[in-house]
Amino acid sequence: MAGMMEPARRESLLTALRVGSGILFFGAWQLTAMSHVFSEFLLPSVPVVAERLWHDLVSGDLVSGIVLTLIRTFIGFALAAVGGIILGVSIARVPLVRWFFDPLVSAGLPMPKVAFLPIFMLWFGVFDTSKILMVAFSSIFPVIVEAWAGTQNIDKYMTWSAMSLGVNRHRFLWEIALPAALPQVFTGLQVALPIALIVDIVCEMQMGGEGMGGSIMTDMRFADSPGVFAYIVAIAIVGMVLVKAMEITRRRLLLWHQETQTA
Amino acid sequence: MSRTLTLETAARRGSLIPLSTRLARALIRGLPLILVAAGWQIAPSVGLISPEALPPLSAVATAWWGLLMDGSLASNGVSSLWEVTAGLGLSIVVGIGAGVLMAWYAPVDAIVSPLMKSLYPMPKSALIPVMILWFGLGAGSKIASIFAGCLLPVVLSSYNGARGVDQSLVWSAMGLGASRRRVLWEVVIPGALPEIMAGIRNALAISFILMVAAEFLVGQNGLGYLISFLGDGGVYDAMFAGVLTVAAFGFFADRVYLLLMQRMLRWRE
Numbered sequence: 215m216a217g218m219m220e221p222a223r224r225e226s227l228l229t230a231l232r233v234g235s236g237i238l239f240f241g242a243w244q245l246t247a248m249s250h251v252f253s254e255f256l257l258p259s260v261p262v263v264a265e266r267l268w269h270d271l272v273s274g275d276l277v278s279g280i281v282l283t284l285i286r287t288f289i290g291f292a293l294a295a296v297g298g299i300i301l302g303v304s305i306a307r308v309p310l311v312r313w314f315f316d317p318l319v320s321a322g323l324p325m326p327k328v329a330f331l332p333i334f335m336l337w338f339g340v341f342d343t344s345k346i347l348m349v350a351f352s353s354i355f356p357v358i359v360e361a362w363a364g365t366q367n368i369d370k371y372m373t374w375s376a377m378s379l380g381v382n383r384h385r386f387l388w389e390i391a392l393p394a395a396l397p398q399v400f401t402g403l404q405v406a407l408p409i410a411l412i413v414d415i416v417c418e419m420q421m422g423g424e425g426m427g428g429s430i431m432t433d434m435r436f437a438d439s440p441g442v443f444a445y446i447v448a449i450a451i452v453g454m455v456l457v458k459a460m461e462i463t464r465r466r467l468l469l470w471h472q473e474t475q476t477a
Numbered sequence: 478m479s480r481t482l483t484l485e486t487a488a489r490r491g492s493l494i495p496l497s498t499r500l501a502r503a504l505i506r507g508l509p510l511i512l513v514a515a516g517w518q519i520a521p522s523v524g525l526i527s528p529e530a531l532p533p534l535s536a537v538a539t540a541w542w543g544l545l546m547d548g549s550l551a552s553n554g555v556s557s558l559w560e561v562t563a564g565l566g567l568s569i570v571v572g573i574g575a576g577v578l579m580a581w582y583a584p585v586d587a588i589v590s591p592l593m594k595s596l597y598p599m600p601k602s603a604l605i606p607v608m609i610l611w612f613g614l615g616a617g618s619k620i621a622s623i624f625a626g627c628l629l630p631v632v633l634s635s636y637n638g639a640r641g642v643d644q645s646l647v648w649s650a651m652g653l654g655a656s657r658r659r660v661l662w663e664v665v666i667p668g669a670l671p672e673i674m675a676g677i678r679n680a681l682a683i684s685f686i687l688m689v690a691a692e693f694l695v696g697q698n699g700l701g702y703l704i705s706f707l708g709d710g711g712v713y714d715a716m717f718a719g720v721l722t723v724a725a726f727g728f729f730a731d732r733v734y735l736l737l738m739q740r741m742l743r744w745r746e
Contacts, residue, residue, distance in 0.1 A: 235592045256611055314509045321510065324731035326685035329701070329723035331693070332708035332716055337530060412600045416690045419602070420705075427603070431694070434606040442606050450599040457598035 258440045266444040275429070276448060283414060283425040284452070286342060290349025291410040295403055298354045302361025302399075303391070319358055327352040328416055335421065345417040352413040353406035360402025364395030397468055404460050411453060426452070532714035541718035549703060550722065557688055557700045557726075560616060564623025565684040569677055572628050576635025576673075577666060590636065597633060601626035601683060605691050619691040619699070626687045627680035634676020638669030671745065674738045681734055685727045700726070 240260050246252070247259035254262075270276035304311045305319070331348055338344035368391060376390050392399075418427025426449050433441030514534055521528040528536070544550045579586045579593075605622045612618035642665050650660045666673075692701025704719035 231587050231591060235588050236595075238588060239592055313505070314512075317507060317510050318513065321728060324682065324728050325724040326682070326689050326727040328686050328689045328693075329704065329720050329727075331689075332704050333720055336708060336713060336716075408598055408600065412602045412686065415600050416602045416686075416693075419605070419690070420693050430603065430606050434609060437610075439610055442610060446603055446607060449603040450596065453598040453600045454595055 255439050258443055262440050263443045263447065266440040267447060270444060279424060279426045279429050280452060286345050286425065287349060287410045287414040290346040290414065291353055291407055293350035294354040294357055294406055298357025299361045299399060302358040303365050305362045306365035323355045323359060328413060331417065331420060340421040341423060345414060345421065348417050349410045349414045353410040356405040357402040361395060361399045364398030365391055368394045397471055397473060400464050400467065407456055407460055411456065529713065532717055536714040537717045540714040544715055544718055553698055553700050553703045556698045560619045560623060560699065561684050561688050564620040565627050565680060567624045568627035568631050568680060572631025573635045573673060576632040577639045579636050580639035581661060593629060593632060597629050601687060602690050605694055609695060614695050614697065619695055622691045623684045623687045626683050630676050630680045630683065635669060635673045638672030639665050641672065642668035671742055674742065678734055681730060689723060
């Protein structure tokens, strides 16, 4: 049925449904809270949480928490992105590097990296350095793997044509290999960013030091449930915005690529 | 084409290559791991790194044996395993059911799927404090965290898998007189299986992250608790042994799952 509708009407209907589902979600939350099946402590009502969110927003606590979390996440993520791309491309192109890192990467990829957190605390303390490095360590693996696969799978004909046209190694890397690998590299980055955020929040919950993870644990320890729920909502919104931003960046960055043009 | 393919598979499985060559290859492939292990042993022993910061591998191995013998590895391992099994198992059952139903019934889809897509990127670790508020400091809050964190990846992959099932297969099954229920069980779910299994693999990785993180925060038992307890107490050789155990646990769980996945999807070729 939906397929037969004209695109504009269909789009507005979809938007209405999206908004409607949001209303339904908060409505269900509010009704459950009002039914007093659960105590107000276990499930604070929507207005209470919204008021708390507004209060934290006006007082500046929320903004400083978000900023702190995002700074740590982004620095760690940037380290993982740069290191992961360099390592992934080198693994694909230099046999000796591949020999050394192949078993390490395939052993490290499925490991739960959070388990290394106490080691990072031992080596780098409980402040920003250990959190940032922990974020980088946890999110680097998908970047390495995708950059490696992306560079490895470059179209042979493209490589051969470039070589027969006399392109040197340096230009080949920058003008052929990296652009051709970009879609897959970006996929790696899209996998890595949510991991970076998850791990940064775990680090803040475990080591303290403010940020959204630190604040939510503080509220939990004081049994301040509206505060915990307010932070959950805030963290969910931050996660949503980051993932959306990555999707938009991908479309911009890959404007020339088939995937953008066909979609 | 198919002939060369089978030869290639045979070569990959190694049946055409002599054992000695295969052993040599495995050794060359595994050598970097041995080098890292040797570096780990030598660097702290000769004083390149303080043994406080990095206990030599032999000390870690000894400490691991100690943990194994005094039963702390077994008792904490069992509670971690229970949490992962219960949380992940529950999320698989509920997730597949919800995902397939969403794909099968359009009205459910219209309401739930935008909600699910906007909640999907939520950093799952943030749910742990709420679960502690709800279920207290026991296994319940850890299982609930794992369940909540793993649910959406399973729902989303089942939903995508079920929607991606070839419509002509559904129509022909119906045309041949199969009931909706049979089509669901015998066409839609098997057709969605590859994607469902990939989603579960994703959820498996998430379940380990949440298991460790929740055990750091909730304490009392579990491998995550064990390593953070040993770290706080300054027993670093045992702490490293614990970290390696959890890492190996996660690695082998993924490998075993991968084997299971290949086995279950073999009919697709």
